[in-house]
Amino acid sequence: EIVLTQSPVTLSLSPGEGATLSCRASQSVSSSYLAWYQQKPGQAPRLLIYGASSRATGIPDRFSGSGSGTDFTLTISRLEPEDFAVYYCQEYGSSPLLSFGGGTKVEIK
Amino acid sequence: QVQLQESGPGLVKPSETLSLTCTVSGDSIRNSYWSWIRQPPGKGLEWIGDIYFSRGTNYNPSLKSRITISVDTSKNQLSLKLSSVTAADTAVYHCARHTASHLDSWGQGTLVTVSS
Numbered sequence: 209e210i211v212l213t214q215s216p217v218t219l220s221l222s223p224g225e226g227a228t229l230s231c232r233a234s235q236s237v238s239s240s241y242l243a244w245y246q247q248k249p250g251q252a253p254r255l256l257i258y259g260a261s262s263r264a265t266g267i268p269d270r271f272s273g274s275g276s277g278t279d280f281t282l283t284i285s286r287l288e289p290e291d292f293a294v295y296y297c298q299e300y301g302s303s304p305l306l307s308f309g310g311g312t313k314v315e316i317k
Numbered sequence: 318q319v320q321l322q323e324s325g326p327g328l329v330k331p332s333e334t335l336s337l338t339c340t341v342s343g344d345s346i347r348n349s350y351w352s353w354i355r356q357p358p359g360k361g362l363e364w365i366g367d368i369y370f371s372r373g374t375n376y377n378p379s380l381k382s383r384i385t386i387s388v389d390t391s392k393n394q395l396s397l398k399l400s401s402v403t404a405a406d407t408a409v410y411h412c413a414r415h416t417a418s419h420l421d422s423w424g425q426g427t428l429v430t431v432s433s
Contacts, residue, residue, distance in 0.1 A: 240418060241418040242418075243418065243419035243420075245420075251425070252411055252413075252423035252424060252425050252426055253362065253411075253420075253423055254423070255419060255420060255421050258417075258418065258419040258421075259418075264421065296361065296362055298362075298419065298420070300417075300418035300419065301418065303378060304364055304377040304378055304379070305364070305367070305375045305377075306352065306364040306367070306415075306420075307364065308361060308362040308363070308364065309361075310361050311361050311362075
C-alpha cells in the first residue's frame with residue numbers, strides 16, 4: 209500500500225509570499241498519476257494540477273507542480289487571499305487504486 | 318459543464334446500510350469512471366471506490382467487504398451502499414468524475430452521521 213506524506217502539516221504565510229508544499233510517496237509514483245487539489249471550508253476539493261505539472265482548466269499560473277519518483281512539489285508563487293486553504297496530493301495506480309495525502313493547511317500568518 | 322449532486326439520508330443507525338445517490342448532469346454516466354470519496358469531519362480524504370458502467374468496479378481494499386457501487390444509466394445516476402456502518406463511517410460523502418488518473422469534477426458532498 210502506497211502512503212503519501214505531505215509536509216508541512218501547516219504553513220503560516222502572508223499574502224504575497226510564496227508557498228512550497230511537499231508530497232512524498234512511500235514508493236515511486238508515475239508522474240502521470242500525481243494530482244493536487246485545493247479545498248476550502250465547506251466546499252468540495254478542486255483539481256489544481258494533474259500529471260504532476262499540468263494545470264487544470266481555469267487554474268491561475270501562480271500554481272505550479274513539479275517532481276518525479278517519490279518527491280513532488282506544489283508551488284504557489286504569490287499567495288492571494290483566496291489561496292488560503294487545505295491542499296491535498298493524490299496518486300493513482302497503486303493499492304488502493306487512488307490515494308490521498310494527509311493535507312497541508314496554508315493559513316494566514 | 319458537468320454537475321454532480323449527492324443525496325440520501327443524513328442519519329443512519331449503527332449496523333445498518335448507508336445508501337447514497339449521485340445525480341450527474343452535463344455528461345453521460347456512460348462516458349467516464351465515477352468515484353465515491355469520503356471525508357470524516359475535520360479529517361482528510363479517503364477514496365471509497367469507482368465504477369465504469371461497462372467495465373465494472375474498483376474498491377478500496379479497506380472497505381471492499383462492505384461496499385457496493387452501481388450505476389443507473391436510465392437516470393444518469395450512480396449509487397453507493399455501505400453496509401454494517403459504525404460511528405467511524407460518519408463523514409461527508411462526495412461523488413466525483415474520475416478522468417484518467419484524477420478527479421476533475423466533484424459534487425458538494427453530503428454529511429452522513431452514524432448514530433442511534
